[in-house]
Amino acid sequence: MNLHEYQSKELLAKYGVRIQRGHVANTVEEAEKAAQQLSDETGAKAWVVKAQVHAGGRGKGGGVKFSPTMEKLKENAGNILGMQLVTPQTSAEGKKVSMVLVAEDVYYPGETETKEFYVSVLLDRAQGKNMIVYSTEGGMDIEHVAEVTPHLIHNEVVDPAVGLQGFQARKIAFNLGLEGEAFKDFTKFIVSLYNAYVGIDASLFEINPVLKTSDNKIIAVDAKVSLDDNALFRHKDLAALRDTREEDATEVEAGEAGLNFVKLDGNVGCMVNGAGLAMATMDIIKLSGGNPANFLDVGGTADAERVQKAFGIILQDKNVKAILINIFGGIVRCDRVAQGIVDAYKAMGSLPVPLIVRLQGTNAVEAKQLIDDSGLPVHSAITLEEAADKVKEVLGN
Numbered sequence: 001m002n003l004h005e006y007q008s009k010e011l012l013a014k015y016g017v018r019i020q021r022g023h024v025a026n027t028v029e030e031a032e033k034a035a036q037q038l039s040d041e042t043g044a045k046a047w048v049v050k051a052q053v054h055a056g057g058r059g060k061g062g063g064v065k066f067s068p069t070m071e072k073l074k075e076n077a078g079n080i081l082g083m084q085l086v087t088p089q090t091s092a093e094g095k096k097v098s099m100v101l102v103a104e105d106v107y108y109p110g111e112t113e114t115k116e117f118y119v120s121v122l123l124d125r126a127q128g129k130n131m132i133v134y135s136t137e138g139g140m141d142i143e144h145v146a147e148v149t150p151h152l153i154h155n156e157v158v159d160p161a162v163g164l165q166g167f168q169a170r171k172i173a174f175n176l177g178l179e180g181e182a183f184k185d186f187t188k189f190i191v192s193l194y195n196a197y198v199g200i201d202a203s204l205f206e207i208n209p210v211l212k213t214s215d216n217k218i219i220a221v222d223a224k225v226s227l228d229d230n231a232l233f234r235h236k237d238l239a240a241l242r243d244t245r246e247e248d249a250t251e252v253e254a255g256e257a258g259l260n261f262v263k264l265d266g267n268v269g270c271m272v273n274g275a276g277l278a279m280a281t282m283d284i285i286k287l288s289g290g291n292p293a294n295f296l297d298v299g300g301t302a303d304a305e306r307v308q309k310a311f312g313i314i315l316q317d318k319n320v321k322a323i324l325i326n327i328f329g330g331i332v333r334c335d336r337v338a339q340g341i342v343d344a345y346k347a348m349g350s351l352p353v354p355l356i357v358r359l360q361g362t363n364a365v366e367a368k369q370l371i372d373d374s375g376l377p378v379h380s381a382i383t384l385e386e387a388a389d390k391v392k393e394v395l396g397n
């Protein structure tokens with residue numbers, strides 16, 4: 001689950017990470033109030049208006065605007081609110097902006113130059129450890145840095161059992177070329193950041209840029225936080241931060257129905273129980289010359305209601321040319337699943353694409369009989385090969 005920049009920053013601040021402060025606004029009037037309030041609190045003389053959408057590269061798309069006066073701030077807020085923001089990380093149609101963050105300007109001139117760094121914290125699955133990835137080349141596209149100057153990207157592996165050690169924090173600050181007050185401030189910053197990452201069960205932090213201000217403070221100017229969905233059960237407060245407007249509508253609907261659904265690009269819709277079987281089903285669709293249109297795990301119960309819901313979700317995808325149901329009946333007997341499919345089909349009246357059903361396990365033969373006797377135009381199969389052949393047949397391959 002991804003968070004907005006403003007939500008990410010609020011969480012980081014709770015762990016003592018210094019952030020670029022700001023307030024959110026949904027209208028130009030609110031933006032003006034937010035700016036005024038921010039100036040009262042922080043003494044900010046200028047502001048930035050930042051579109052709040054789940055996509056990076058907002059600056060490039062015109063979603064981040066420096067605002068040196070109140071007039072300019074209102075103009076920028078007016079332009080960004082309601083805009084369809086296209087960035088290198090959105091689709092061509094972009095994302096609608098319904099909220100902005102009015103933040104204090106932290107790039108003010110001073111005794112020393114400002115510097116932008118890149119810092120991320122993530123899980124390194126291969127090593128089973130956390131990793132801090134950092135670079136002196138902050139503020140820009142890190143993928144580009146990785147391609148052109150990979151030697152400027154460093155890794156620091158952190159053993160989760162002992163946490164980030166002082167010497168590691170100092171090493172990172174040193175590699176970023178920091179000294180004096182900024183060096184000290186950075187070591188505090190990175191320790192707090194790492195503690196936040198562990199504390200909220202995140203799977204990714206990306207802070208780009210981390211800024212060294214002209215008066216040598218270290219600040220998170222941007223913040224992208226992804227939370228580990230599997231840990232949300234112990235963070236009810238964080239689960240409430242979900243903004244479903246930013247997610248794929250079909251996946252949200254499936255999630256609410258308790259279906260595990262991921263949309264893919266192919267033409268064969270799949271309805272399967274169990275993640276392993278779902279993966280195998282996608283393989284067999286490929287082998288038969290088709291392409292899976294989705295991953296859909298209906299879970300333990302495949303009654304008429306759930307099957308009907310799953311049909312509805314699969315059929316929202318106009319690329320779907322056939323549906324393959326592949327269910328292993330263990331505790332849930334195949335004949336009961338078959339009855340569920342038949343009932344769902346009858347309740348829907350008709351399906352716009354051919355349906356192939358493969359039921360294996362307890363009472364598989366009875367289940368096939370039940371489907372064959374239903375009078376519905378369903379292709380039934382017991383073995384995987386049969387199912388694959390039927391998919392091939394209906395696709396005309």
Ligand code: GDP
Nearest residue numbers: 048056057058059104105106107139208209222
């Ligand atoms: P992103 O484009 O989605 O990654 O959004 P960021 O939050 O990283 O902002 C994009 C860029 O806006 C930053 O790299 C900065 O160069 C600039 N920016 C952000 N905050 C300020 C600010 O307070 N003052 C000024 N002058 N520029 C800022």
Ligand code: MN
Nearest residue numbers: 057208209222
């Ligand atoms: Mn950024």
